[in-house]
Amino acid sequence: MTKPLYKAVKTTLLERIRSGDLAFGDPLPNDADLAEEFGCARLTVHRAMRELADEGYVERRRRAGTRVATRASRGVQLSIARVDEEIFARHAVYRYERLLREKAAPPAAVATAFAFNAGQKALHIRCRHWADDRVFQLEDRWINIDAVPEAAEKAFLHYGPNHWLLEHVPFSEVRHDISAVCANAADAAVLEVAAGHALLRLRRMTMSTSGCITVAELKHPGELFSLCSDPHPA
Amino acid sequence: MTKPLYKAVKTTLLERIRSGDLAFGDPLPNDADLAEEFGCARLTVHRAMRELADEGYVERRRRAGTRVATRASRGVQLSIARVDEEIFARHAVYRYERLLREKAAPPAAVATAFAFNAGQKALHIRCRHWADDRVFQLEDRWINIDAVPEAAEKAFLHYGPNHWLLEHVPFSEVRHDISAVCANAADAAVLEVAAGHALLRLRRMTMSTSGCITVAELKHPGELFSLCSDPHPA
DNA sequence: GAGTGGTCTAGACCACCCG
DNA sequence: GGGTGGTCTAGACCACTCT
Numbered sequence: 001m002t003k004p005l006y007k008a009v010k011t012t013l014l015e016r017i018r019s020g021d022l023a024f025g026d027p028l029p030n031d032a033d034l035a036e037e038f039g040c041a042r043l044t045v046h047r048a049m050r051e052l053a054d055e056g057y058v059e060r061r062r063r064a065g066t067r068v069a070t071r072a073s074r075g076v077q078l079s080i081a082r083v084d085e086e087i088f089a090r091h092a093v094y095r096y097e098r099l100l101r102e103k104a105a106p107p108a109a110v111a112t113a114f115a116f117n118a119g120q121k122a123l124h125i126r127c128r129h130w131a132d133d134r135v136f137q138l139e140d141r142w143i144n145i146d147a148v149p150e151a152a153e154k155a156f157l158h159y160g161p162n163h164w165l166l167e168h169v170p171f172s173e174v175r176h177d178i179s180a181v182c183a184n185a186a187d188a189a190v191l192e193v194a195a196g197h198a199l200l201r202l203r204r205m206t207m208s209t210s211g212c213i214t215v216a217e218l219k220h221p222g223e224l225f226s227l228c229s230d231p232h233p234a
Numbered sequence: 235m236t237k238p239l240y241k242a243v244k245t246t247l248l249e250r251i252r253s254g255d256l257a258f259g260d261p262l263p264n265d266a267d268l269a270e271e272f273g274c275a276r277l278t279v280h281r282a283m284r285e286l287a288d289e290g291y292v293e294r295r296r297r298a299g300t301r302v303a304t305r306a307s308r309g310v311q312l313s314i315a316r317v318d319e320e321i322f323a324r325h326a327v328y329r330y331e332r333l334l335r336e337k338a339a340p341p342a343a344v345a346t347a348f349a350f351n352a353g354q355k356a357l358h359i360r361c362r363h364w365a366d367d368r369v370f371q372l373e374d375r376w377i378n379i380d381a382v383p384e385a386a387e388k389a390f391l392h393y394g395p396n397h398w399l400l401e402h403v404p405f406s407e408v409r410h411d412i413s414a415v416c417a418n419a420a421d422a423a424v425l426e427v428a429a430g431h432a433l434l435r436l437r438r439m440t441m442s443t444s445g446c447i448t449v450a451e452l453k454h455p456g457e458l459f460s461l462c463s464d465p466h467p468a
Numbered sequence: 469g470a471g472t473g474g475t476c477t478a479g480a481c482c483a484c485c486c487g
Numbered sequence: 488g489g490g491t492g493g494t495c496t497a498g499a500c501c502a503c504t505c506t
Contacts, residue, residue, distance in 0.1 A: 004494060018443050020404040030472060041496045046473075057405055063472045063504040071400045073316060075464060076410050079309040166305045170254040171291055176310050179460035180414035180434035198432035198456070200414035209252050222432070226413035230309060238475060264491065275477045280492075296484045297491045474502075482494075 009038055010048035017057055017068055028058065028066040077230045080176075080202075082162065083129045083137050083218075086225075092131035098157050099190070100126040106142045106215075113205060113212045114144045123151055125161050128190065135191045136224055141216040148213055161214070165206070169213055177203040180222065191221055198222035243272055244282035251291055251302055262292065262300040311464045314410075314436075316396065317373075317452075320459075321365040329364035332391050333424070340376045340449075347439060347446045348378045357385055359395050362424065369425045370458055375450040382447055399440070399448060407441040414456065425455055432456035 003011075013034075016022050028034070031049060035042040049066060052058045056074035060066045087094040103121045106114065114122060122142045129137040141161055145152040154164060181201050188195040202218040237245075247268075250256050262268070265283060269276040283300060286292045290308035294300045321328040337355045340348065348356060356376045363371040375395055379386040388398060415435050422429040436452040 006494080014405075015443075018405050023404075024401060032472090041498095043475095043497090044495065046475095047494095049473085060473060061504075062474075062502070063470085063506090065472060068405075071405065073314055073400065074408075075311050075313040076408075077309050077311055078410075078412075080307055082307055166307065167258065170257075171248075171252050171302075171305065173465065174308075174310075174463070175465070176312075176463040177460050178312075178412065178434075178462075180432040180454075180456035182430075182432040182456065196416075196430050198414040198416040198430075200412075209249075220414075222414035222416065226411050228412075229408070229410040231407065231409070240475080266491090275479095277478090277494095278476065280494095281475095283492085294492065295486090296493080297486050297489085299491060469506090471505090472503085475500085477499080478497100480494100480496080482492105484491085484493095486490090487488090 005038075005040055006044045006047040006051075009034070009040070009045055010051055012038075013048060013052060014057065022068050024068050024070045026068050028068070030065055078227050079230050080227070082166070083139075083160070084163075087129065087131040087136055090131060092136075095130040096158065096160055097128045097130065098125070098155075099128060100124065101156060103145070103152070110142045110215050113215055114142075114146075115211060121145075125156050127156070127160055129160070131224070134221070134224060136220060138187065138191050138219045139216060140219075141214060143214045144212060147208065147210050162216070165214060169206070170208065172209075172213060173207040175205045175207070178227070179203075181219075183219075187219060191219065193221050200225055200227075239272075239274055240278045240281040240285075243268070243274070243279055244285055246272075247282060247286060248291065256302050258302050258304045260302050262302070264299055312461050313464050314461070316400070317363045317371050317394070318397075321363065321370055324365060326365040326370075330392065330394055331362045331364065332359065332389075333362060334358065334360040335390060337379070337386075344376045344449050347449055348376075348380075349445060355379075359390050361390070361394055363394070365458070368455070368458060369427075370454060372421065372425050372453045373450060374453075375448060377448045378446060381442065381444050395448070396450070403440070403447055404442065406443075406447060409439045409441070411437040412461070413437075415453075417453075421453060425453065427455050434459055434461075 031042050031045045034045045038045065049060065053060050056069055058066050059069045084094045102124050104124050105119055106122045123145050125141045127139050128135050129139065139160065143151045143161060148169060150168065179201050181199050183191060183193055183195055183197040183199050185195050188197060199219045200222055204216045206213045265276050265279045268279045272279065283294065287294050290303055292300050293303045318328045336358050338358050339353055340356045357379050359375045361373050362369050363373065373394065377385045377395060382403060384402065413435050415433050417425060417427055417429055417431040417433050419429050422431060433453045434456050438450045438452065440447045
């Protein structure tokens, strides 16, 4: 249970940075000198430094050395759980309800993402995810059945397309877009909120090596859902 | 410009996973065998594998070996730029306007975060960030002047507290909370939108080794701002 | 040109944990 | 017990870039 040496080095350096002992832009000693100071191999220092650089604490450049980063705001890591797990974690009862299943020509934005020809059809699913007696999420999804032909046979009557896709589509790239929108009349009715109500909208585009697999628009009543950042790893 | 060997190994393995050649839960050969297959040192394979594990593609356990991860949805990496840079990137003119500066007892939630005694005062700043002639962001910030006494002398009349804090407070932990809210009458007036308008709200809490430094609530008109995920590193 | 970080090797030992 | 991943070393060479 002893701490790995590279982590100890990393922690020591991080403390020097966090304490203000080293200010923004200050140079750190080079890897070789630090290795001597800590009495370890250069690679051990290197690994600590690489992780600090990955996490945005320092900037490294050949020849120029390592400096404390000028604190450009680093990214935020959000964890987005599966909707049923999210609801379960709130000790609420999860229920899935399919509203629509059709094969249709997708709207222009989706057709472009799928690189579709005019009139080419995709699988369109609309469904609701309930937490107890509130609509927690409205899902509007298009699936590229040219890329995932097996999906065309699925009814998605008792479970959402997300479950199935996660288990059957190989690993892929996912892009998100998060924004706040006012509920239009149709969304308000389905989400059982007042028209104009603030919704948190996630748009998710899932890519595979063979192109865009699926596009989903997920809407939550604003007061029911928020995204929290993960604590940064030590 | 030749690709590092460990990256080539990583890419090769990732292709085997993405292509579906290896399905979820399937085992990969052990590091030593892969090293032989690729004709490289075990550490080189190890580094490729470690990065794949960090990115959520595989799960590694001692003795049990390495398996393709069962695709629990990985986290999302968002980059949140400084508001002036965000506006500049849109080719709009940035303008800062301070609305309020006072020393006052913060609301209960903030006082708790600051570990304040009853009646203890903090610096309170409200300001607007304009993009051309639209209010892009309303910032409502509390600064713990016990933790950052230098801040107490600043007027923040011509630039926002965020700039100054980024450059003067040592590296720290940041927590975010993102949600959608309806504009109340006061916010609507200041943001120059209709009451009830959907706002994207970011709450940011910045921690230091000495505790919570500052708490900020940032509100954007929903249609002006959205958060996009960074593409995952190759 | 020279000093820095980046990568790679061959070998070693350890910690963990499945069978 | 034994096989796996995790770490560490000493040494080497390379790529980049500042001066």
